[in-house]
Amino acid sequence: MSKGRAEAAAGAAGILLRYLQEQNRPYSAQDVFGNLQREHGLGKALVVKTLEQLAQQGKIKEKMYGKQKIYFADQDQFDMVSDADLQGLDGKIVALTAKVQSLQQSCRYMEAELKELSSALTTPEMQKEIQELKKECAGYRERLKNIKAATNHVTPEEKEQVYRERQKYCKEWRKRKRMSCLMQYLKDTPRARSSSLRRLG
Secondary structure, three states: OOHHHHHHHHHHHHHHHHHHHHHOOOEEHHHHHHHHHHHHOOOHHHHHHHHHHHHHOOOEEEEEEOOEEEEEEOHHHOOOOOHHHHHHHHHHHHHHHHHHHHHHHHHHHHHHHHHHHHHOOOHHHHHHHHHHHHHHHHHHHHHHHHHHHOOOOOOHHHHHHHHHHHHHHHHHHHHHHHHHHHHHHHHHOOOOHHHHHHHHO
8 A cells, every 4th residue: 555545544534533423323334425525535435445444443333234334433432421411401402492493583583674674765865865855846836836826717607617618519519420420321321311311210
């Protein structure tokens, strides 16, 4: 074995041993390779060989499940945990879970508030909007002033007269339109005009 490969194998043994002890759960060689390959660039053959060596040295344990080997940290190296300690850890987990939920709720509230503030106008934009509205109001006031100052207002009587005349002319227009249609009909009809008029009444 070359010197470079020996150093890589020694480094891989340390990395794999530390990983299994930190995770403290069973893994297949494929799982270990998949989890560490991107971070450390270890090859699959090197991972399989190193895990087998660590198991032979007694630094980790291995078990066969069908055709697959499972590797895990030697549990004898860890302190025994009492039921009281486990209950204490369970209590901490419950407290931390509640804290996480509270923080998530707070984050959601703050995100909603941030979204609302982001969509609101800034102070300079608001000042510009106010100036534009003031100009618009001034224009409307000037227009209203001119309307009030005008002397040619229409009285209600004049308005009523205009409406009456309009109705009268509309009525006359309808009559003439009907007559025009009737004359066109009579013109296009081959029968005698007098007999057609009698039939129409």
